[in-house]
Amino acid sequence: MTDQISPNPFDPASLRLDSSYAETVGVKKLLTTVPVRKPNRQEFIRVNPDPARSLAPAAIYELKEEREIYLLTPGMARDLPDEFTPAKLFTAINRQGVLFLWPVKLPGPDGKYNEWHRSAAEAAERAMKCWLRLKANIPLGAYELFEAIGDFGEPDWPDLPFEEILKIAFSNRYVDSPDHPLVQRLQGRA
Numbered sequence: 001m002t003d004q005i006s007p008n009p010f011d012p013a014s015l016r017l018d019s020s021y022a023e024t025v026g027v028k029k030l031l032t033t034v035p036v037r038k039p040n041r042q043e044f045i046r047v048n049p050d051p052a053r054s055l056a057p058a059a060i061y062e063l064k065e066e067r068e069i070y071l072l073t074p075g076m077a078r079d080l081p082d083e084f085t086p087a088k089l090f091t092a093i094n095r096q097g098v099l100f101l102w103p104v105k106l107p108g109p110d111g112k113y114n115e116w117h118r119s120a121a122e123a124a125e126r127a128m129k130c131w132l133r134l135k136a137n138i139p140l141g142a143y144e145l146f147e148a149i150g151d152f153g154e155p156d157w158p159d160l161p162f163e164e165i166l167k168i169a170f171s172n173r174y175v176d177s178p179d180h181p182l183v184q185r186l187q188g189r190a
Contacts, residue, residue, distance in 0.1 A: 031158050034169035035100040036069045038120070039092065041135045044148050046155045047102070048091040049128035053162050056088035060103050061175070061182065069103055070173040070182050071166070079178065083186055090124045091165060093155045095131070101169050115142040 007014065039045045048054070059077035061070040061084050077084050086106040093099050104124050105117040113121070119142035123134045131148035158165075175182050184190035 031160055034165055036169050037100055039134060043094045044131040044133045045092050045094050045127055046131055047124050047127040048157060053091040054088060057086040057106055058089050059084040060087045068173060070175050071170040072175045076175050095152060099158055119143040
């Protein structure tokens with residue numbers, strides 16, 4: 001008789017799920033949150049190169065204290081000419097697969113960029129081709145760009161129409177009426 005050792009049923013290697021387990025359980029991951037923000041200094045990002053996945057020019061308003069960005073309709077932008085900033089909204093994604101909209105400010109009415117906005121626009125264009133990280137350099141007065149050395153592969157973009165991404169991102173921050181709470185706040189009515 002040979003002594004056979006039974007496998008340990010509690011061996012972690014035998015209990016660990018395959019990384020693709022979610023694909024087999026009959027569920028679909030829903031996209032319910034799309035932040036509107038700049039990339040942070042620690043993350044590598046990509047920008048979707050499809051022109052249909054960006055919006056320019058768009059009228060945005062930034063509440064700095066609350067870190068909220070609002071999207072104004074063209075009509076509301078005409079009604080609030082000194083309140084909004086023209087920007088291009090880029091669809092971006094980080095290495096963790098978090099999709100976000102990156103607002104990059106456009107030149108002012110005089111056609112001049114400041115270096116922060118110019119370097120952000122350059123970063124967005126470069127991030128269409130490679131994984132990129134950007135970091136503010138205060139003495140330089142612009143962003144420094146860092147291209148990934150490793151091959152992170154192509155991003156896995158969600159299969160969702162851009163208008164749906166906009167709707168999710170600005171669900172509570174879409175300004176289309178003088179009765180919107182942001183307009184009331186700007187006019188001192190609320």
